[in-house]
Amino acid sequence: MRLQVVATALLALGGCSRTTEGPSPAVERVVNPRTRVSTLTQLCNAQGGQTGWSLEVEGKRFTPVPGEALTDTPTVELPQVTLRGPSTYTLSRSQVFYVRPELLLLNVPTRDTTPPVELQPGTYSVEVANPLGGTGTLPDALTVVPPPALTRVVPPADGYSATGANPIVLEGRDFQPGTSPIIFLRREGVADQPLFFVTVVSTTRIESEIPPGTPEGIYDLVLTQPEGCAAVAVGGVDVAYPHLGTLTLTPRSGSELSNTPIRIFNAPTGAQRGFTDVPELFVLAPLKTEPTLSQRIPLRAVTRVSATEVTAEFPSCSGFEEPGGDPKCPQGLAPGGPYALEVIDPSGAVGLVPASEGFTVVAEPTVTLTSEEGARPVPLSGALLP
Amino acid sequence: MNALILVALTALAASGSKPAASTEGVGGGRILLAPKVGFFKSTAPLGGDLYLGLELGYVTPLLKRRLAVVMEVNYHRPQASGVLTDSQLGGFGAPPPDGSYTLAVREVAFLLSAVFRFERALGSLTPYVGGGPGLYLHRATSDLFGATASESGGGLGLQALAGLELPLGPGGLFLETHYHLAPLDFVTTGDVNVGGFLAGGLGYRLRL
The missing domain is CATH 2.60.40.10 (Immunoglobulins)
Structure with a gap:
């Protein structure tokens, strides 16, 4: 009888306990x-x-x-x-x-x-x-x-230069030495501008460079750590270059079928600068091949005459190509304008010939003369601005 | 498995402690021994399955020897299958894996019943009814995504039975039906009654 009781109790205990296997x-x-x-x-x-x-x-x-x-x-x-x-x-x-x-x-x-x-x-x-x-x-x-925090962006000691790299320093906390964060400049209406050459010096300091040619303006600086967290210095970067004087050019128009020699005059006042050497010149205009896309096309044969004057060849016909190709200039600039010009001096100073004062590419008109022999197109030169 | 051995020993001990009873009883000995087979269908969404049982009883002198105390051990293993879909399967653009699964619930039950027998109440037939508690031991085995896992446990339940016995030879051929209330609350099953009906059981009851 005692055996039965013990056995039954053991049975009940064993049976009711839950076990899992997997x-x-x-x-x-x-x-x-x-x-x-x-x-x-x-x-x-x-x-x-x-x-x-x-x-x-x-x-x-x-x-x-x-x-x-x-x-x-x-x-x-x-x-x-x-x-x-x-x-x-x-x-x-x-x-x-x-x-x-x-x-x-x-x-x-x-x-x-x-x-x-x-x-x-x-x-x-x-x-x-x-x-x-x-x-x-x-x-x-x-x-x-923890996420990074940005407290300050230190600009280059000598100010920004349009022709060279611009070293900047990011100050903050919880940076990660040994990692490669992604840093870019952000401004509404402009594509994000990534920064290269990023070095995380310490948990509170990152060194980087703003690449040459970055357009002037006030940017947000966005720092994204590799694991995903980001910090933003809103309006933390104000890219401003030294400026040339007021720029004018002559002539202000030319045929679409030939490159046009032009002269650009610089009239600096105050802190504005003259030309220190041969500058880089660009026209912001569309090509015939892509008439809806404005591009930054370099001018050719740029020569410095003096601190206040340079000469160049406006690439109405050649566009990005070498001159001397097809006389119909299929790679040339789309007729129209006036187009603005950018000027970048080797000193890092920049200047702009605004579109209102810029260069117009004139289409070669065709008229139809009627004779007894039938219609025949005759090319005529367009009216050119002085 | 250890529990089964333990119960078998218990049953043997119980039967062995009353050797004198085998020589008494209505129409024969007072010890009842009956194997049985049937078809069991749970009221939970499990399929039907073969039901195997073995009954050991004792006809008491109470109520003009119409009351028997019966211990039954039975076994069945129904299973369910289906396809599970869930937003947590796959995710992040990954295709969800095939959610086909099977869930088999093995049940071994030890039923203690008080059975009232209406001896030869229908001509030569003996109807009987009974009921009592049961110890239900369950093992639920699931197969999902190619992996098998199981959980085991047990609990108390209740059961009721009714049957009809036809005298044949040294014992009687019987038909029987059961209802089991066997609550179960596993991760894989949920909180359900995996009991249900023994739709029909057939067996032969010896009187020893």
Whole structure:
């Protein structure tokens, strides 16, 4: 009788305890898709849009199971992912995506997502628990970093130059030495201007250069860390070059069928500069081949006569090509205008002949003479401005 | 499996402790031994399955020896299948994997019933009804995305039965039906009653 009681009690205890069996996952690598080739996986604890930053968890035996399959609302029970480090966060079901037994995708929230979750900066392990299996953990899988902050953009000591690189210094905090952030200048209506030669000197200093030829204006400077977080110095860069004097040119028009020799006069006053050497000259005009696209076409045979005068050949016929080609000038400038001219002095000073004072390319008119022999086109020169 | 062995030992011990009872009873001995087979259909969305059982009973002297106490061990393993779709499968532009799954729920139950027998109430036929508690041991095995996982556990339930026995040889041929209330709350199954009806069971009951 005593044996029966003991046996029955053991049976009841053994029968009622719940046990699970299933593949035990292994976590092998955590990847930030923005820095896929990097051996160090970083994650920013801010920004990230509505859902946060994406992460990929690579491993083995990630095993979802059917959930509540015998009810009216069957689901998929997914592996549970937990980040353990200076703070601990278990991702919700909606933040975990199953792709295959070797890959999970995560949306890791930040302090700027809804709802906000701020992971403390530091090193985290990533733990994956199968619904009916074991748990796999990868220590030191991830480094959570704060977003960068920009406090100041220091311009070149000698001011900006239109002809050379312009070294600038970014001051702020939480920069990441050893990484290659992306920096660009942004201004409405203008394509973003990337900066090259970026060096992260320390967590508070980045050195870079604004490339020559960057148009004058006030720009926002956008710094984007490799893991995705960005900082913006609104209006932080004011590109302003020294200026030449008032520029005028003569003649102000020429035929579309020939290049036109022109003279440009410079009348500097005050801090304005004269020509120091042979400047670069450009006309902003469309070509016949692309009449809707205004392009920056260099003038030819530029010669410095004096600090106040240069001569050049306006490329009405040749466009970007060498002169002496097809006499009908199919590669030349589209007739029209007047077109503006840009002037860049080797000293870094710039000047502009505005379109209102610019150069007009005159079309060669054709008229039809009627005779007893029938119609015959006769080319006539257009009226040229002085 | 250990639980099964334990129960078998328990049953043997119980039967072995009353050897004198086999010589008494209505129309024969007081010990009942009956294998049975039938078709079980759960009220949960599980398919039907073969039901195997073994009954060991004792006809008590109570109620003019019409009351029997019966212990039954039975087994069946129905399964369900389907296709799961979920926005969390695939994602980030990745195509979702094939969500076809199967879920098999193996049940081993130990049923203790009080059975009232209406001896030869219908000519030579003996109808009987009964019911009592049961210990239901479940193991749910799922197969999804090529991986198999399972969870096991058990709990108490209730069951009722009715049958009709025709005397034949040293015992009786019987037809029987059951209803089981066997609650189950696994991750894979949800909170459901995986019990249901034994749509029809056929067996032969020996009187020893």
